[in-house]
Structures are given as structure tokens and as C-alpha cells.
Amino acid sequence: MLIKLLIKNSLRHKLRTMLTIVGIAIAVIAFGLLRTVVTAWYAGIEASAANRLIVRQSVSFIFTLPYAYREQIARVPGVETVSFFNWFGGVYIDKNQFFARMACDPNTLLDVYPEFITDKTDFENFKKERNSCIVGSKLAEQYNLKIGDVMNMDGDIYPGQWQFTVRAIYKPRDKTVDATQMFFHWAYLDERMKQDSPGRDGQIGWYVVKIKDPGQSAAVSEYIDGLFKNSRAETKTETEKAFQQGFIAASSAFISAMNGMSFVIIGIIMLVLGNTMIMSARERTREYAVLRTLGFSNPFIMVFISGESIFISLLGGALGLLLMIPFVNGFESAMPKGWFPIFNVANSTIVLSMVCTFLIGVLASLFPIQRALKTKIVDGLRYIG
Amino acid sequence: MPNIVEIQSVSKSYKRDSLTIPVLQNIDLNIPEGEFLALMGPSGSGKSTLLNLIAGIDRPSAGSVIVGGINVGTLNETALAAWRSSHVGFIFQFYNLMPVLTAFENVELPLHLTKLSKKERNDHVRKVLDIVGLGDRMDHYPNQLSGGQQQRVAIARAIASDPTIIVADEPTGDLDKTSAGEIMTLLSRLNSELGKTIVMVTHDPSAAERAHTQRHLDKGALA
Numbered sequence: 337m338l339i340k341l342l343i344k345n346s347l348r349h350k351l352r353t354m355l356t357i358v359g360i361a362i363a364v365i366a367f368g369l370l371r372t373v374v375t376a377w378y379a380g381i382e383a384s385a386a387n388r389l390i391v392r393q394s395v396s397f398i399f400t401l402p403y404a405y406r407e408q409i410a411r412v413p414g415v416e417t418v419s420f421f422n423w424f425g426g427v428y429i430d431k432n433q434f435f436a437r438m439a440c441d442p443n444t445l446l447d448v449y450p451e452f453i454t455d456k457t458d459f460e461n462f463k464k465e466r467n468s469c470i471v472g473s474k475l476a477e478q479y480n481l482k483i484g485d486v487m488n489m490d491g492d493i494y495p496g497q498w499q500f501t502v503r504a505i506y507k508p509r510d511k512t513v514d515a516t517q518m519f520f521h522w523a524y525l526d527e528r529m530k531q532d533s534p535g536r537d538g539q540i541g542w543y544v545v546k547i548k549d550p551g552q553s554a555a556v557s558e559y560i561d562g563l564f565k566n567s568r569a570e571t572k573t574e575t576e577k578a579f580q581q582g583f584i585a586a587s588s589a590f591i592s593a594m595n596g597m598s599f600v601i602i603g604i605i606m607l608v609l610g611n612t613m614i615m616s617a618r619e620r621t622r623e624y625a626v627l628r629t630l631g632f633s634n635p636f637i638m639v640f641i642s643g644e645s646i647f648i649s650l651l652g653g654a655l656g657l658l659l660m661i662p663f664v665n666g667f668e669s670a671m672p673k674g675w676f677p678i679f680n681v682a683n684s685t686i687v688l689s690m691v692c693t694f695l696i697g698v699l700a701s702l703f704p705i706q707r708a709l710k711t712k713i714v715d716g717l718r719y720i721g
Numbered sequence: 722m723p724n725i726v727e728i729q730s731v732s733k734s735y736k737r738d739s740l741t742i743p744v745l746q747n748i749d750l751n752i753p754e755g756e757f758l759a760l761m762g763p764s765g766s767g768k769s770t771l772l773n774l775i776a777g778i779d780r781p782s783a784g785s786v787i788v789g790g791i792n793v794g795t796l797n798e799t800a801l802a803a804w805r806s807s808h809v810g811f812i813f814q815f816y817n818l819m820p821v822l823t824a825f826e827n828v829e830l831p832l833h834l835t836k837l838s839k840k841e842r843n844d845h846v847r848k849v850l851d852i853v854g855l856g857d858r859m860d861h862y863p864n865q866l867s868g869g870q871q872q873r874v875a876i877a878r879a880i881a882s883d884p885t886i887i888v889a890d891e892p893t894g895d896l897d898k899t900s901a902g903e904i905m906t907l908l909s910r911l912n913s914e915l916g917k918t919i920v921m922v923t924h925d926p927s928a929a930e931r932a933h934t935q936r937h938l939d940k941g942a943l944a
Contacts (some may be wrong), residue, residue, distance in 0.1 A: 340826075348820075348821060362877075623819060629803040629805065631807070631831060713773075717813070
């Protein structure tokens with residue numbers, strides 16, 4: 337019955353409570369959206385494996401490395417597999433259709449990226465056919481691509497008309513894996529370069545090195561870079577995580593601002609709820625005095641006021657969470673394709689939202705509690721709200 | 722009859738900014754068990770303050786208030802709250818019912834502070850609502866009841882936990898003459914049939930006449 341009293345009190349001013357709940361819900365949605373954007377930004381880092389190293393040109397990622405390095409890197413102690421990739425670019429359908437298109441080594445692709453789950457027969461077919469490609473399931477869904485379909489592309493970094501036949505589709509092992517990428521045979525690219533742009537052949541973008549012991553990553557990296565020191569194409573080897581972090585370092589100020597914004601929103605929710613609770617508690621000054629006269633203790637009054645605050649806060653939080661997923665999905669649809677390959681409301685965002693709304697409920701009740709307990713019973717009984 | 726309330730040399734003053742306002746001065750009063758006492762006096766004479774001291778919702782500035790053998794002024798807030806819940810039934814002028822609870826739930830409210838089971842609480846509430854003549858209105862909310870009925874619910878709430886003493890602050894002050902008469906009859910019955918000690922503050926001479934004893938306060942002193 338006391339819980340009933342708490343709930344009924346919360347809903348006594350229906351319009352005010354409803355507006356507060358809607359306010360909290362909107363703030364939770366905004367908080368969730370910002371957190372999701374931040375999470376999406378860090379998705380590459382989340383998906384990084386500890387046993388993968390990236391070897392790139394030391395000056396910049398955009399410069400290529402000789403394919404000939406492969407054998408030398410493979411002989412480095414502690415190295416298990418060496419794979420390589422080349423950014424292709426190109427235009428598919430029109431310039432607004434952005435997704436990662438890369439040349440790869442089909443024989444080692446799944447060795448270094450076991451998180452790509454694909455049909456074995458399809459993958460064997462992909463390996464056999466030089467102008468074939470493998471695409472992520474999300475990409476296939478987006479462009480309605482099926483096995484056997486042909487993807488026509490206009491080259492930009494590598495000029496000319498390019499045709500790729502879809503021979504395999506990979507599914508991500510979990511939500512952190514990007515399923516919007518397309519890979520094709522590096523040999524196909526290299527062959528065209530030999531014909532059309534002699535001098536650009538025999539080059540790759542970066543090596544992905546799978547090592548036996550993640551604890552040896554620093555030593556292996558140093559060893560690899562030492563191999564090519566003072567060569568025409570010196571290397572910079574780092575863990576996949578460091579490599580991904582380097583990518584987003586340029587936008588760190590923006591991410592920090594987004595992070596800051598998300599917590600400003602938490603502050604706004606607290607003010608909204610705090611205002612409601614202060615009004616409610618003031619109106620009930622006499623009722624709290626009556627409860628205390630009847631023998632309800634100060635801890636009970638504390639639980640009673642904070643319970644109401646937490647109840648309203650959690651209702652708003654729950655409504656916000658309920659609407660957050662469709663809202664985030666809608667936001668993703670409204671954005672240009674490929675901006676965020678992985679754009680999901682993370683479990684941590686859901687937990688953080690609920691924890692924050694709970695804490696806000698507690699914090700917003702502190703001042704009303706302090707006021708209710710500070711008021712003498714005799715003064716409370718005389719209060720006219 | 723032994724004294725249920727013993728007030729010895731009690732003074733009470735309030736501070737407003739730098740001013741100290743004396744309200745009660747050197748009060749001595751003994752109330753025997755089973756007494757029905759009416760405290761009368763003009764506004765500002767200190768009768769409600771004295772009632773609040775007896776009920777343990779305020780503390781004396783000097784002297785002692787002993788109710789049922791307990792020196793109320795020495796109890797800390799938590800102990801005092803527990804003491805009030807089991808020893809004092811309070812009836813207010815403006816009823817002070819919880820508007821979101823039914824008559825039944827309002828009466829049940831103080832019983833949540835006891836160890837009674839749900840069934841025992843239920844039986845208790847029905848019994849006291851029958852005593853005050855509202856057995857058929859237990860599902861009504863306060864705004865669905867008249868003033869007199871609301872005060873009867875408040876009386877039922879005051880007696881629900883079988884307190885040692887009932888204190889009533891102007892219980893008829895907000896009621897018409899008929900309702901006031903009904904309330905006074907009910908209080909008289911509680912005193913005569915159930916043996917409840919009642920201390921009532923009133924301005925109304927006809928209400929005071931129903932009490933066994935009348936004491937008058939004037940300028941903070943008992944006449």
C-alpha cells in the first residue's frame with residue numbers, strides 16, 4: 337500500500353509528471369544517440385584483435401609498400417600469417433554510395449580475419465575466380481546483392497572500368513565486426529596495373545600480420561621495422577588497436593565534445609526532474625508532516641521522496657530506451673550510407689542510461705528530502721501550499 | 722486513576738530572527754488516565770503548543786512532559802517517531818487525510834508501522850471504520866466524503882493503532898453544527914466506552930462541555 341501511495345503521489349499531477357517523463361525520455365534518447373555515435377566512432381578499436389599487427393608505410397598510410405616485403409615479414413620470429421590489403425576506392429552506382437572496397441589476398445583473408453563467417457564452398461569459389469569478390473552481409477542486404485551478381489565500378493585511384501562477380505558473402509561473428517566491406521583479389525588489381533600503369537604494380541597498401549603471442553607485439557613490430565630501416569619504403573608497425581586509434585585521433589576533439597554533450601544532457605535531465613520533485617515536495621509539506629506525526633520516521637520520508645523521484649526518472653528512462661532503438665535506426669537510415677559501418681545501441685549505452693536515470697532520481701530528491709526533514713512537524717502542519 | 726500525562730514546569734518559546742517569543746510559561750498539569758480534557762483559551766494562548774508537546778511533535782524549552790511514564794523530551798527523533806506511532810492518536814482540525822488513498826487505506830496507514838499481519842490490519846481497519854460509522858464508505862476517497870465523514874475517518878485513523886492517548890486539535894473547527902455534534906458524540910463514546918484518554922483543544926464552548934474537565938490557557942499560563 338505504501339508503494340501504491342508512492343505511485344499515486346507520482347501521478348497526482350498527471351500533466352506535470354507526463355511532461356517530466358517525456359522530457360527525461362527525450363534526453364535519454366539524445367544521450368543514447370550521442371553515445372551510439374561515439375561508440376560507432378570507436379567501433380574499429382573495439383573490433384581490433386590483440387594478435388594482429390598492421391605494417392604500413394612509415395610516412396603515411398596513403399603510400400604503398402612493396403609486395404616483396406611479404407616473404408621477409410613472414411620469416412620474422414613470432415609471425416604466424418601475413419596478409420595484405422590495398423585501398424581501392426572507386427565509384428559504385430554513384431559517389432554517394434560509400435563503403436570500403438579493398439584488394440586482398442584471398443588465401444590468407446580468413447586466417448587474419450576469422451571474424452568473417454562465410455560458406456566454405458562459396459569462399460573456395462571466390463578464391464578460384466580472379467575477378468570475384470566477397471561482400472559483407474549488411475552490404476549485400478543494402479544493395480540486394482546475391483551470389484553471381486556483378487558489381488560494376490568506375491576506378492578513381494585505379495582508373496578504368498572494373499567488374500567484380502559476387503562469389504561469397506560473409507557474416508560478422510558479432511556486432512563489433514564491420515559487415516559493409518567488399519574484398520576482391522589483389523592479383524586482379526596487380527594484373528591490371530601491369531597492363532595499364534606499369535610502375536604501379538607489385539605494390540600493396542598495408543600488411544596485416546597475425547602473431548603467435550600478443551605479448552610479443554612490441555618486439556615483433558620493432559623487428560619488422562628494423563628489417564626495412566633506411567630502405568626506400570620504411571615501415572611503421574603497430575598493433576591494430578593503435579592503428580585504429582591513429583585513424584580517429586584527428587577527430588578526438590569532436591568526440592570529446594560529443595562525450596561532453598552527452599553528459600550535459602544528463603545534467604539537464606537532473607534539473608528537469610529536480611524541479612518537478614521540488615515542486616511536488618513543497619506541495620506535500622503538510623502531508624510529510626502528517627506522516628511524521630503518525631510515527632513514520634525520517635528514513636521512511638527519505639525513501640518515500642526518493643522513491644517517487646526514482647519512479648518518475650525510471651519511467652522516463654524506460655520510455656527513452658524503448659524509443660531509443662527505433663530512433664537510432666532512423667538516424668542511421670537518414671545518414672549517407674557507409675558513414676558508420678557499425679551503428680548499434682551498445683549494451684553499455686543501455687546500462688549507462690539506466691544507471692544514470694536511477695542516479696538522477698536519487699540526486700534530484702536530495703534537496704526535497706533535505707527540505708522535508710529540516711521542516712519541523714509543527715511548521716509542516718501549518719503549511720498552506 | 723493514575724496520571725497518564727504529567728507536565729512539570731514546562732515553558733516553551735519560539736525564536737523568530739533575533740526575537741524570543743514566549744508561548745508557554747511554567748505549566749504544571751496532570752491528566753489522569755481515562756480523562757476527557759478540553760483545553761480552551763483565546764487564539765495565541767498556547768493551547769495548540771501544549772497539545773503538540775503532549776503529542777511529542779514538539780519539544781519543551783524547559784520542564785518535562787511525561788506521557789505514560791516516558792519523558793517525551795528526552796527521546797531522539799527516531800525513538801520519538803516510534804513512540805508516537807504506538808502511543809498517540811492525533812486528530813487535526815483539517816482532517817489531513819492522504820487525498821490519493823481511500824478511507825480504508827488512510828486508516829490502515831499507521832498500522833503499517835506495527836507488526837500486524839495483512840489480515841489483522843484488515844480486520845482492525847474494518848472494526849474502527851464500523852466504530853466511526855463508515856463501514857460502508859471504506860472505498861471512498863476523501864474528496865468523495867463530507868467534512869464530517871472525513872473527520873470520522875481521521876478519528877478512525879487516530880484510534881486504529883490503539884494509542885495510549887488521543888489528542889485532538891480543534892476537531893470540530895471546520896465542521897457545521899450537526900457534524901460537530903456527531904464528532905463530539907463519537908469522541909465521548911471513545912472516552913466512555915473504550916476508556917480512551919482524550920486531550921482536546923477547542924474554541925467551541927458546546928464542544929468543551931462534552932469533556933469531563935475544562936482548563937483555560939491565557940497568555941501561556943493555565944488559569
